[in-house]
Amino acid sequence: MAIRLVTTADSLRAQSRLLLTQKNGSSLGLVPTMGALHAGHGRLARAAAEQNDVVVASIFVNPLQFGEAQDLDRYPRTLEADVALLEEQGVDLVFAPSVEEMYPGGQPMVRITSGPLGEKWEGASRPGHFDGALTVVAKLLHLGIPGTGLPGGRAFVAGSGGGLPAYRAYFGQKDAQQLALVRRMVADLNFPVEIVAVPTARDADGLALSSRNRFLSGEEREAALVLSRALRLIEERANANEPLDVGSARALIESQPLVRLDYLDVVDPVALEPLAENCHETPFRGEGLALVAAKVGAVRLIDNVPLSS
Ligand code: AMP
Secondary structure, eight states, X not given: OOOEEEOSHHHHHHHHHHHHHHTTOXXXXXXXXXXXXXXXXXXXXXXXXXXOSXXXXXXXXXXXXXXXXXXXXXSOOXXXXXXXXXXXXXXXXXXXXXXXXXXXXXXXXSOOOOOGGGTSTHHHHSTTHHHHHHHHHHHHHHHHOTTOOOGGGOOOOOSSSOSOOEEEEEEETTSHHXXXXXXXXXXXXXOSOEEEEEOOOBOTTSOBOOTTGGGSOHHHHHHHHHHHHHHHHHHHHHHTTOOOOHHHHHHHHHTOTTEEEEEEEEEOTTTOOBOOTHHHHXXXXXXXXXXXEEEETTEEEEEEEEEEO
C-alpha cells in the first residue's frame, strides 16, 4: 500500500482509522520527527513497523522549542526525501501539519512544564527548549491516539479481538534527556501510550547520526569523532567494572582544538543526576548514562551511551 501524506488533524484521524480497519489492525506506532531524516530516524520507523500493524510518522518543525528564530529558519526541510525514506521503512501514513494547524491562533497559552529535569544539561544552555518540545510531543501523542475522534466522541474498536488498539510511540536514545522527559510526562500525566526507546544509530566511524552533522566541515566532522571515542572509553571501563575515570575522557575531548566541551558526565538514567563521584574512582556497578555535549565549530552536538554492569 502506498504511503499517504496528510496535513490536518482531522485527516490524520480519518486515515489512521481507515488503515486500522483495512489492515484489521490491533496496534499503532507513532514516530514523531522534525524531518531532515537520516538512517537514525529510519531505525525508529523500522522498529515501529516491526512492532505495529499501522505506523504513523509526523514531520513538524516545532517553533516552540527553538530559542532563536534564526535556528528555526535554518532547520533543513526535505519533505519529499523524508517521505521516501519513511515509505522504505514501512510507514503507512505521514502527518506533516503546518504551524497554523498545530497552533491555530498563535502560540498555546497552556503548556507542559518540564520541571527540574528539563533545566539541567541541555536545558541549561537552551532555556525553555524542553517545555516547547514536551508541549508538541503531548499534542502529537494525543493526535495519534488510535481509535479516537469519531463523530459524536464514540470509541472506535479495531481488529477482531475487540478493545482499543495498542498504542506505542518511538523515541531515539540519541536524545536521552528528551526520552527521559517524555517517559516522565507520560507517567506523571497518564498518557495512554507505551514509550519505546530505540538505540542510537551511528556512522561506521562512531559519529552519532544527527540532522546537524550536515553543518560540519570535513575537518570538524573528523574532530567530532572525539565525542564518541570519549564515550566509548567510559563504556569500556564500565563493561570491565573499572573506575570510569571521567576526567581522562574529558581531557581527551579537551585536547581537540576544534571542539569546545560543554559537559561530559555520568548520570542515572531516570533523573539524570550525576552518579556519586565514587564510581569515578571505584569500580562501576549498576546502571548509568554517560552524557556529552560540545560545540564543534559553530555546531552543538550531543551524544550519550547507556552503561550497565
Ligand atoms: P528529530 O527529528 O531530530 O527531533 O528526531 C526525531 C527522533 O529521532 C527523536 O526521537 C530522536 O531521538 C531520534 N533520533 C535522532 N537521531 C537519532 C539517531 N542517530 N539514532 C536514533 N534515533 C535518533
